[in-house]
Amino acid sequence: MKNKKLRLLKKLRRILPAEAVLGDEERLRPYECDALSAYRRLPMIAVLPDNVEQVRAVLQLCARERTPVVARGAGTGLSGGALPRTDGVLLVMAKFNRILAVDEHNRTATVQPGVTNLAISEAVAHLGLFYAPDPSSQLACTIGGNVAENSGGVHCLKYGLTVHNIMEVKAVTMDGAVLTLGGRALDAPGFDLAALITGSEGLLGVIVEVTVKLLPRPDTARVLLAAFDRVEKAGDGVAAVIGAGIIPAGLEMMDNPAIRATEEFTGAGYPVEAEAILLCEVDGMAEEVAAQMETVEEMLRQAGAVHIRAARDERERALFWSGRKGAFPAVGRISPDYYCIDGTIPRRELGRVLRRIKELSAEFNLRVANVFHAGDGNLHPLILYDANVPGELERTEQLAAAILGHCVEVGGTITGEHGVGVEKINQMCTQFNARELAQMHAVKSAFDPEGLLNPGKAVPTLARCAEFGAMHVHHGKVAFPELERF
Amino acid sequence: MQTALADFIRETPRGREADAILRKCVHCGLCTATCPTYRLLGNELDSPRGRIYLIKRMLEGAAVGAATQLHLDRCLGCRACESTCPSGVEYGRLLESGKIVAEQNAPQRGAKERALRRLILAVVPHEKRFAFLLRIAQKLAPVLPHRLRAKIPHQRAVPAWPAPRHRRRMVMLRGCVQPAAAPAIDAAAAQLLDEHGVSLLGAGGCCGGVALHLPAAKKGLALARKAIDACWPPVEQGAEAVVVSASGCAVTVKEYAHLLRDDPAYAEKARVVSSLARDLSEVAAALNIIPAIAPRNLRVAFHSPCTLQHGQKITGVVERLLEDAGYTVAATPNHHLCCGSAGTYSLLQPGLSRQLLKNKLHDLHSAAPDLIATANIGCLLHLQSRTATPVRHWVELL
Amino acid sequence: MAAAEHDASADLLRAVKQARKEKRALRIRGGGSKDFLGRELNGDVLSAVSHHGITAYDPAELVVTVRAGTSIAALGAALAAHRQMLGFEPPEFGGRATVGGTVASGLSGPRRPYAGGARDFVLGLTCITGKAQLLRFGGQVIKNVAGYDLSRLMAGALGTLAVLCEVSLKVLPLPAAERGLVFSVTRDAALHMLAGWARKPLPLSGAAHHDGLLHVRLSGARSAVDAAAAALGGDEDDVSWWQQLREFELPFFTAGGAPLWRVSLPPAARPPLPGDSLVDWGGAQHWLRSEADAADIFTAAQNAGGHAVRFPLGEGGGGVYLSPLPPALLQLHKKLKNAFDPDGILNRGRLCAEF
Incomplete structure (x- = not known):
């Protein structure tokens, strides 16, 4: 192990500048976890490439050396997807932080994977465009990670997840091949591999370039805050709004403990006595928004909202959302x-x-x-x-x-x-049966036959499920009762 | 985050404070996005979260190598991360502690680095020494190479400091570098206050910030005590506020209460001085200055120093004062980022500092301003060293 | 709603098992509306039409789960009863198109660029792989990132990976109002206008150009549609034109002529393709009638940043289908095919000659 590490370090330093290869415990320690800090593992080595050639060379070297590779962007993931391997190389993609091209006529932006989610929208704001998915960590999380995790956000119902908002992904497989998945048109020939790599959690390839779809920024967006004295009533409100044929741009609920935690940090004006609040945003043309706001307000009132307040201006709208977007870390205060x-x-x-x-x-x-x-x-x-x-x-x-x-x-x-x-690797055994998991492993093998990219994540081995001893449950029923259980 | 501080520090005041700060951090990583050095280098170790981790590791008893010190040294101390952090992590305080512990435990720095640090400590905080050297430099300027010449501030006409005539009084801690490098600033402040019914009394001395951040805690605290002593007589005689025109010093004076809380002789005085400490912008905003009637037809790009927007959390105040005075304040991108001056950073980390300065000036110039305004002497001199656009303290423009 | 007698999944599974044992090719078929699509038809017909019916539909959830043999028309009617629809507006082909075939072929109608395509609405499915295993991927909820997204992989795979059994689709509310507009402009002028409009938050739901006319459809709240119509100008157009476009009933499609191609391009591309064309999807889909060699059309489409598909509607299919895949991608396709259907029994040769 020690020898292997030394040998790898030596070879990696031929590929990368000295300061881009980290091998000592002191420098590696801060890389031992992503935003899920309950899970920590010191990587054997971390490398910080800044071009695709280096990524290819690192992957090819690791393939030859049978060394696992874990890719990492900004390390804001909440499921431990970038948790390193003690026997592996952590491939840090944060230096890939350039926006390569903005095509205003085709409404796309081509960016390196380390560009942050928000930076894309900021870079195209002057064109009246934006990149729709907006995970709460959008300030810091990178697009490479967004694709790998198929990130969502608060505007998914109307604008979709990452998979709905990307056109083309360039990824390097473990053998160093650079694949172009998807394309610049609305569909690409053959299997929908852009969809497949989206959400594949870094198990199929290392993402080195992403072309995202840009949408016209709605000229009006209005948000409404409704407070309820019972959580169930807020749930009824949601069903009523959607039943009325409205697809809100954002529809968020928080319960009392969450309201209290965030209100203290943001001062967003959330009623701290409420059992639940709903934030409902509608956007689009001013005429459409006005009509929908009326309906939304009526529906929420009928559902039993005890208090309804619309943001008066853009500043207050941002304030309403700031509470929701800062909700997770704000809980760190309580x-x-x-x-x-x-x-x-x-x-x-x-x-x-x-x-x-x-x-x-x-x-x-x-x-x-x-x-x-x-x-x-x-x-x-x-x-x-x-x-x-x-x-x-x-x-x-x-x-x-x-x-x-x-x-x-x-x-x-x-x-x-x-x-x-x-x-959630163990819970995968609850959601999928052994055959389904085996099928996923077969797909993994088509990309990475040696299983070197981010092993141990996303899809559990059947042995692991057997150990976990869970039963596959679907809709309250055990599926295929005739099959042996893992 | 989970912590397990080592015995050597766990039960000390520093250890308890550090533990409480560390426990607040949830490791979400939002801070990385607004960290100037992380944006340049892309290395977790050069981000607030990475540095917090290095400090945590050190406080948990691991051996401290040169890496920890290097990456802590590279921190600007701009505290943009604190503005971003939704969990309320007091990064600045943790960093101070981390630097001190690293200084004690890390391998000794190289001879050149040590000499430079000693030199800075021997000159900068001492008003007279600094003024003397500056005068020599200004005389030599014509024969100095361009790169050095650019760093030397020109002398400008200094308005007269009005004699005290009002019943309302405030005391101004004038600091070390500013009286020599840009004496016009405090005089302009004194005039502004005088016109609005407040007499400003000057008190000499360095606030100690430069030494504290280096870190040279002993010298820094000694300077802080001296500064308190200098302000004390007017405070005792009823000065309403301790005014500081350099935001970098203001943030330090506001910290006195915390820094000297365990000093029986100074704790109380420090508490009083900190409670009276005001950034000049806070004082000016409370003066009820009558807005100018006619616009001045001048575009100003305002660079808000980190010590103003992140350190003191004062935002939008100076901009409003300038707009009220008839200027057009242009919005500029990346306004939350440091210019690279950061106290002695421009001397100790010249490469990163230059890069940040270049980016900052690029952003400021994108608004095509006639003037650049700022609120801290360090930023002012740093920005002016690489631009032909005049850089002024905002109070000089009112 | 979901009568158990219409659940034929066990029969389908049995049939695939048998075929696998005998290494016999199967040709999956729903209503047969898209027999013309793809390279070639091989093997014994495996009909999915008896596996039909809606198994779960709660309008407030915006999700419907439906068996693959259900016709798109029947599903559309059931959704319309709750003022909802399939957002990707797939063709019904005279009531013959089924859910399975529609998803497998990935066909989407005029609303595609504004609402999303077939793959965008697939939330989850059950399918029978070539290994004769009935598997479930994805789910019945809007957001789901557990495991690889193998359900979306089925969209457009032309049944080469698995037999689709049951599909969960996201649905959308029917727009409260719709209006058609028409402008008399050249194709290039139309593409220029569309590029400008696409950067504005207009309630567009269709934009197509043919024969010197730009047709535009607006959908949404009445007030928004009217305001947008006033802002865009043009003349009033019958919205039924869009139904004809969706169903390939316009003379461009029915009158015959040179071989028909579907060319998918970046919307602002100006393809130098010879032949009569109808531009849909706001510029991103060109229906082309051309006598040019397939190779030339593939090259032209590729040079313009897209790809071409032979669409021999009413011509009887066969032969070429897709723009050729680059070698690395073709390799990967073969490996994926092998991962799902190692014996190559499902729709052999329909998508690519190689599998």
């Missing part, structure tokens, strides 16, 4: 640590799921704050815990597993936008 869950559920199950979370919260004696992308059913319960208290993380993980199990039971999934990473 709790030393938090654990974010990313399940999705059919919206109609919201009341039931929140009740169950409340019960589980009491059972495990851990506080839970809920932040909910209500429009698309993506629920983010934040479990508040203290990592310095022995055993508390373990209890937190058990609670998280129980919540995710419940999400799958009601017809949802274990991750809506954060990815499986290492964090």
Whole structure:
């Protein structure tokens, strides 16, 4: 192992400048985790290439040396997707931070993977365009990571996930081949490989360039804040708005603990007494927005909103959203640590799921704050815990597993936008059966037969599932009862 | 984040403070986006989150190598990360502690680096020494190479400091570099206050910031005590505020209470001085200056020093004062980023500093301004060294 | 709604198992509306039409789950009853088009550039791979990133990877109002106008040019549609034109002539393609009638940044289909095919000659 490391370091230093190859514990320590800091592993080596040739050379070297490679962007992922391997090379793509081209006529931007999500919208704002997906970490998260995780955001219901907003991805496979997936037209010949690599969590290829779709910035966007004295009523409000034929640009719900935590930080003006608030944004042409705002307000009032307030201006709109976007870290102010869950559920199950979370919260004696992308059913319960208290993380993980199990039971999934990473790897055994997982491994092999790219993430081995001992549950029923269980 | 501080520091005041700060950090990484050095270098180790990790590692008892010190040295201390951080991590304070512990535990710096640091400490905080050297430099300017010449400020006419005549009084801590390099600034401030019914009394001395950030804590605290002593008589006689025109010094004076909290002789005085400390912009904003009637037809690009916008969290105040005075204040991109001056950073990290300066001037010039305004002497001299556009302290424009 | 007697998945599974055992090629077929599409038809017909019906639909969830043999027309009617629709507006082909065939061929109608294509609306599905395994990927919720997105991979794969059984699709509300406009302009002028409009937040839901006329469709709230119509100008146009375009009923398609091609391009591209053309998708899809050699058309499309597909509607298919894949991608396609259908029994040779 030691010899291998020394040999690799020597060879890597032939590919990269000395300061771009990190091999000592002191320099490697800050790379031991991404934003899911509960999981940490010191990489054997970290490298910081700044061009595609270097990436190819590093991958080819690692393929020859049978050394696993984990790609990392800004390290803002919440599922441990960039968790290093102690026997592997961490491929840091942060130096790829240039916007290569903006094609205003075809409304695309071609960027390096280390460009931050927000930087794209900022760079094209003067053209009246924007890049739609907006994960809460959009200030810092990179587009390469967004593609790898198929990131969402608060505007997904109307504008889609990352997969709906990218045209072309250039990726390098483990053998050093540079593949162009998708294209500049609305479809590409053959299989939809751009869709396949999106959300593949760095297991199929290393993304080195992305061409994203740009949309015209709506000339009007208005947001409305509605407070409810019961969470269920807020859920009814969501169903009523969508039932009225409106697709809001954003539809977000927060429960009381989440409201309190964020209000303290942002002063967004959230009513701290409310059991739930809904933020509903509609955008488009001014005429359309005016008509829809009226309907939304009426629907929410009928659903039992006790208080409704529309943002008066752009500044107040930004303020309303600042609370929601800063919600996760703001929880860091009321709790030393938090654990974010990313399940999705059919919206109609919201009341039931929140009740169950409340019960589980009491059972495990851990506080839970809920932040909910209500429009698309993506629920983010934040479990508040203290990592310095022995055993508390373990209890937190058990609670998280129980919540995710419940999400799958009601017809949802274990991750809506954060990815499986290492964090939800066991829950994959709940959501998929052995054959489905085997099929995913077969797809992985088509790209990376030796299994060297980000191994151990996203798709569990069947052995792991056997160990986990979970049963595949779908809609409350065990599928294929005739098959042996893992 | 989970922490396990080592015995050598866990139960000390510094250790307890550091632990509390570390525990607030949730490792989300938002800070990386607004960190000037991370944006240039793309290395986690040159980001706030990476440095927090290096400090955590050090405080948890791991051996400190040159890497930790290098990456802490590369930090500008601009605290843009604090403005970005949704979890309220007091990075600046953690960094000070980290630097001090690193200084004690890391391998000794190279001889050249040590000499440079000693030289800075021997000259900069001492008003008279600095003034003397500056006068020589100004005399020699015509024969100096261009690169050095650009760094030497020109002497400008200094308005008269009005004699105290009002009942309302404030004391101004004038600092070390500014009285020699740009004496017009404080005089302009004194005039402005005088016109609005407040007499400003000058008090000499360095605030200690340069030494504290180097870090030379002992010398820094000694200078802080001297500055408190200098301000103390007017404070005792009822000065309403301790005014500081350089935002870099203002942020330090506001920290006195924290820095000297364990000094029995000075804790109380420091608390009073910090509570009275005001950035000049805060004082000016409270003067109810009557807005100019006619616009001046001049475009100003305002570079808000990090010590103003991040250190003191004062935003939009100077811009409003300038607009009220009839200037057009142009919006410029990346306004949250440091210009690379950062105290002694331009001397200790010249490469990164130059790059940041280049980027900053590019951003400021994108607004095609007639004038560049700022609020800190360090930024002013740094910016002026590479641009023909006049750079002024905003108070000189009112 | 979902009568169990219309669940033929067990039959389909049995049929694939049998075929696999015998290494016999299967040709998956729904309503047969797209028999013309693809390179060649090989093997025994495996009909999916008996596997039909909507299995789950809750309008407030904006999701419908439907068996592959269900006709697009029947599904559209069920959605319309709740004032909803398939956002990608696939052709119904006289009621013969099925959900399975539509997803497998990845066909989308005029609304494609504004609402998304077939692949964008696929949330999850069950399918039978060439290994005769009934698998489920994706889900019935809008957001889902668990595991590889193998359901979207099926969209446009022409049944070469698996037999689709049940598909969950995102649906959209029907627009409250629609209006058609028409402008008398050349193709180049139309593309120029469209490029400008595309940068404005207009409620566009269709933009096509043919024969000196630019047709535009607006959809949304009545007030927005009217305001946009006033801003754009032009003459009032019957919105039924768009239905004819969607269903290939315009004379351009029905009158016959030179071989028909679908050329997919970046919207601002000006392809130097010889032949009569109808431009749809706001400039991103060119329907071309051309006698030119396939190789020339492929090259021209590629040079313009896109690709071409032979679309022998009403001509009887066969032969060429797709722009050739670059060698590295072709390799990858073969490996993926092998991962799903190692014996090559499903729709052999329909997408690519190599598999």
